[in-house]
Amino acid sequence: MSIEVMHIVNLFKFPASSVIPQVNLLYDESTDIFPSKLYELSGNAKFTVPENSTCFLYxxxxxxxxxxxxxxxxxxxxYACVTAGEIKAMNGQAIIIERLNYRGMFSIGGEVEPLGRLRYIDGCTDSLLVPPVKFGDACLNALxxxxxxxxxxHTHPxxxxxxxxxxxxxxxxxxxxVPLVVGDIFVIPTDTIHSFHTDANDELVVIAYHPDTDFGAKDEDHPMINRSLVNGVSARFIDEIRTKA
Known part of the structure; x- marks a missing residue:
């Protein structure tokens, strides 16, 4: 399966004041095990966050x-993680990634820092811009x-x-x-072999959405319960006092 790079919607090529107000659906995987959609928001358009969805905005x-x-x-x-209401573009351009059937936690952040906080592979680094609230949740990264x-x-699951x-x-x-420049929006389908490369003249920084993770806090493993001690023993290991479902 080939990488899909949507140069036709390179937002950098069009000044914000010149684009037609629109909400443009660019990618739809509603039937996937981790259902997601990708939109372009431009001009003075409005996007209503669907019920039972969470939207990641850049x-x-x-x-x-x-x-x-x-x-x-x-x-x-x-960037932001939005769970309700409307996103109103004000003569601007943004991407919105909707994760269906998922309830995130509202947050706003930015700007993206110059270097990632986590070591990745082959000299690359990563920052969790919107981390998973609980184990398995979606996240937004800067690579x-x-x-x-x-x-x-490598591939991704x-x-x-x-x-x-x-x-x-x-x-x-x-x-x-596939050449990549500022403003390019891309989709890498599940299990697609790929790798990123740069030359001696410039770095590359991308926003990357993951619809799922194998990382995050669990009911029996999170900072509050781990660091609550009863006679020197973490409450994580005292089943009879842990809050039940």
Missing amino acids: QHQGHSVLTGHYNLPVYAGM FFPVNTHQTP SVRIGMVIRGHGICATPDHQ
């Missing part, structure tokens, strides 16, 4: 206002590929949806060498 240009959360603005370079990166080919926010590079598959 603001590319201009700004948006989150009306379901005290009319909070999200400016270019910022950092320094100059002269030649990543080991679920879809990856991303956007280039700094620099340029190449995504390689067994069949293609």
Whole structure:
């Protein structure tokens, strides 16, 4: 299966003031085990967060206002996890990734830092911009590929949806060498062999959405219960006092 790179919706090529207000569905995997959709939000369009969904927003240009959360603005370079209300574009451009049948926790952050906080592979680093609230939850990452990166080919057990926010590079598959520049939105289908590469002149930074994780807090393993001690013993190991479902 080949990587899908949607150059036709490269947001960087179109000044925010020149685009038609629209909510454009770019990718739809509603029937997947981890159902997800990808939208472009532009101009002065409005997007209503569907019931029983959580939306991950990255603001590319201009700004948006989150009306379901005290009319909070999200400016270019910022990101958010939105669980209710409307996302109103204000002469701006953004991507929205909807995770269906999932309830996240509202948050706003940004701008993306210059370097990842977690070591990844082949000299790359990663930051969890929106971490999973509980084990298995969806997350939003920033992936950092320094100059002269030649990543080991690999796969992911679920879809990856991303956007280039700094620099340029190449995504390689067994069949293609796909150039990536700022504003490119891409989808890497489940189990697709791929790797990212940069040259000596520029880094590559991408926003990356994961619809699922094998990481996060559990009812029996989280900081509050782990660090609650009864006679020196963590409550994690005292089944009779742990809150039951």
